[in-house]
Amino acid sequence: MPIHDLGYRHWESNAWSTMRWWVIAQTGIRLAWKSHWLRRMLLIAWLPAVGMGAALFAYERSLTADPGGTVTQEILRLLPNSDSVLRSTIIDPAGARGEIWGFILLTFFRYPQGLLMVLLVGLIAPSLIARDMRSRAYLLYFSRPLGRADYVLGKCVIVWFYLAMITTVPAMALYVLGVFLSPSLSVVSDTWDLPLRILGASVWLIVPTTAVALCFSSLTSESRYAGFAWFVTWILGWVAYSNLTFFDLQRAGQPGAADSSGSRWALVSLYHSLGRVQSWVFGLENDAATVIAPLALLMLITLVSFAILFRRVSAPLRA
Amino acid sequence: MHPLIRLENISKDYNRLRALDGVTLEIPAGITGLLGPNGAGKTTLIKVLLGLVRTSGGTGHVLGLQLGKEAREIRRRVGYMPEDDCYIPGLSGVEMLQFMVRLSGQRAIEGLRRAHEILDYCSIGQERYRDVTTYSNGMRQKLKFAQAIAHDPPLLILDEPTAGLDPAERQAMLNRIRWLAAEAGKTVLISTHILPDVQTICDNVVIMARGRIRLIERLEVLSRPAAPALQIRVVGPAESLVRRIQEEGFAVQPGEHGTLTIRGLDESSADRVWHWAAQLGVGIRSLTHAKNSLEAVFLDAIKENGVANP
Numbered sequence: 001m002p003i004h005d006l007g008y009r010h011w012e013s014n015a016w017s018t019m020r021w022w023v024i025a026q027t028g029i030r031l032a033w034k035s036h037w038l039r040r041m042l043l044i045a046w047l048p049a050v051g052m053g054a055a056l057f058a059y060e061r062s063l064t065a066d067p068g069g070t071v072t073q074e075i076l077r078l079l080p081n082s083d084s085v086l087r088s089t090i091i092d093p094a095g096a097r098g099e100i101w102g103f104i105l106l107t108f109f110r111y112p113q114g115l116l117m118v119l120l121v122g123l124i125a126p127s128l129i130a131r132d133m134r135s136r137a138y139l140l141y142f143s144r145p146l147g148r149a150d151y152v153l154g155k156c157v158i159v160w161f162y163l164a165m166i167t168t169v170p171a172m173a174l175y176v177l178g179v180f181l182s183p184s185l186s187v188v189s190d191t192w193d194l195p196l197r198i199l200g201a202s203v204w205l206i207v208p209t210t211a212v213a214l215c216f217s218s219l220t221s222e223s224r225y226a227g228f229a230w231f232v233t234w235i236l237g238w239v240a241y242s243n244l245t246f247f248d249l250q251r252a253g254q255p256g257a258a259d260s261s262g263s264r265w266a267l268v269s270l271y272h273s274l275g276r277v278q279s280w281v282f283g284l285e286n287d288a289a290t291v292i293a294p295l296a297l298l299m300l301i302t303l304v305s306f307a308i309l310f311r312r313v314s315a316p317l318r319a
Numbered sequence: 320m321h322p323l324i325r326l327e328n329i330s331k332d333y334n335r336l337r338a339l340d341g342v343t344l345e346i347p348a349g350i351t352g353l354l355g356p357n358g359a360g361k362t363t364l365i366k367v368l369l370g371l372v373r374t375s376g377g378t379g380h381v382l383g384l385q386l387g388k389e390a391r392e393i394r395r396r397v398g399y400m401p402e403d404d405c406y407i408p409g410l411s412g413v414e415m416l417q418f419m420v421r422l423s424g425q426r427a428i429e430g431l432r433r434a435h436e437i438l439d440y441c442s443i444g445q446e447r448y449r450d451v452t453t454y455s456n457g458m459r460q461k462l463k464f465a466q467a468i469a470h471d472p473p474l475l476i477l478d479e480p481t482a483g484l485d486p487a488e489r490q491a492m493l494n495r496i497r498w499l500a501a502e503a504g505k506t507v508l509i510s511t512h513i514l515p516d517v518q519t520i521c522d523n524v525v526i527m528a529r530g531r532i533r534l535i536e537r538l539e540v541l542s543r544p545a546a547p548a549l550q551i552r553v554v555g556p557a558e559s560l561v562r563r564i565q566e567e568g569f570a571v572q573p574g575e576h577g578t579l580t581i582r583g584l585d586e587s588s589a590d591r592v593w594h595w596a597a598q599l600g601v602g603i604r605s606l607t608h609a610k611n612s613l614e615a616v617f618l619d620a621i622k623e624n625g626v627a628n629p
Binding site: 006007008010011034135144146 | 366371399403404407414418419421424436437463471495499503
């Protein structure tokens with residue numbers, strides 16, 4: 001028993017904040033942070049930034065120490081899908097600065113962070129709404145002056161926060177590090193648009209993936225089913241894309257067929273659709289025709305996911 | 320007295336099922352018991368009051384605020400304790416309460432202070448630091464009650480507040496509700512199946528069945544029998560006293576736990592009963608004026624065409 005029990009007292013409850021979504025987000029972020037796996041994942045997320053930082057440093061150094069750009073070419077060859085950037089580097093290593101930086105940042109987004117994104121969202125998002133349904137917490141939430149939009153936004157911000165921690169923040173840090181490591185100040189004028197492109201690529205990555213993950217979470221009260229659906233979506237999409245492009249290439253039997261086949265089948269895989277759009281955001285995909293379809297697909301998926309999400313969130317109350 | 324809840328002809332349809340059918344009622348300050356068999360529409364009515372479901376027709380006001388249009392403001396001023404076992408997973412008791420207070424728009428530090436204060440009031444000790452998923456049913460029940468009163472709402476809607484509590488905790492819960500209504504000026508609407516709880520603490524009773532209001536009345540009026548009657552309990556055999564009362568021309572009806580209801584006698588005639596008992600050497604343990612049983616009133620109210628049909 002308390003030493004000094006005040007009993008029940010009236011309380012001046014002048015509402016201080018109407019940002020109730022932020023209360024949900026803050027509490028969710030704190031709860032997710034309790035996971036050891038999540039903390040490890042966030043730590044690991046910074047390691048690729050170190051590698052990419054080394055690549056940027058080597059490129060910037062080569063502009064003064066290695067005018068032929070052989071070191072840069074060797075580094076770029078280590079990165080996947082670097083053919084087009086390599087061609088630009090051979091023609092004009094200094095003139096391709098913006099393209100090379102954009103390519104390194106895209107690689108950072110696409111490969112290490114892409115994989116980490118799938119794992120991280122699969123770790124935190126499936127339980128966010130499913131657990132509230134299982135514990136009937138929605139009755140407590142919605143007995144307060146809280147709307148569906150507040151609830152959904154609060155849950156989204158939890159995922160957005162952690163996704164930004166493994167994509168936007170390391171990418172921005174990588175950019176800043178690259179600028180500081182560059183021997184020439186002209187790097188700022190050549191790459192000033194990259195922070196904006198990082199933000200754009202982050203939005204295209206974070207918003208649709210969060211919508212899909214929370215949509216799965218809202219469809220069941222068992223978070224393991226939501227997690228299963230999430231991983232299956234990515235794996236099946238990736239496998240389908242790989243197989244379809246492989247068969248296409250075999251049938252065509254010509255080297256140039258890879259690009260056209262890739263853009264044709266990108267729609268079957270969320271991962272590859274995202275890749276196309278991010279590539280366009282970083283200015284590496286100039287053919288608008290190959291981007292419109294993935295762009296529309298991502299928007300459609302986002303809208304449908306949010307529509308289902310909003311409907312499912314209020315469904316238990318209507319019952 | 321000015322009604323805090325006023326509904327006019329409220330109806331609610333779930334596809335083809337009519338959950339509320341022309342509900343019109345006024346609930347004054349004090350404690351009101353909302354009774355009804357399963358499926359009577361009590362929970363739907365509560366959801367309508369909180370603005371969680373849209374009505375199919377009718378209008379209403381809660382605390383002077385219009386139903387539907389001012390739902391958020393209503394929820395800011397109402398404390399709701401759901402019947403279902405519900406909690407925010409992953410949080411401790413005090414964290415959950417602080418979270419709920421913050422959802423009402425308060426600062427984190429203020430929410431924490433209030434959470435501790437209310438947990439003390441609800442007799443939740445060191446368990447407040449444990450994860451709520453480890454709580455027993457009774458503890459969760461107290462925590463649900465605590466979150467309902469934490470933001471000091473003028474109106475409390477409590478759905479089965481004493482379900483799952485042991486007798487001592489049940490009594491403590493009823494005392495808290497009674498105190499909040501009498502001393503803190505709260506208006507309380509209790510939905511329950513436990514009729515003795517209603518009889519113990521409620522001022523008014525609303526009985527629903529099949530989505531309709533069957534009865535709204537003050538408990539005091541409902542408890543009053545149609546004709547004057549006395550209720551006595553005797554020590555030992557009562558046959559001789561019963562015979563004597565019947566010889567005097569009054570009907571005697573035996574009840575539960577050895578009680579006898581004497582029809583036609585009121586409190587002013589109690590001396591006569593004492594006199595007869597003394598003459599016969601029968602000891603009287605208690606003598607009170609008879610009350611109608613709420614159970615009988617309830618069963619009578621939910622009768623459909625003369626047949627009890629929930």
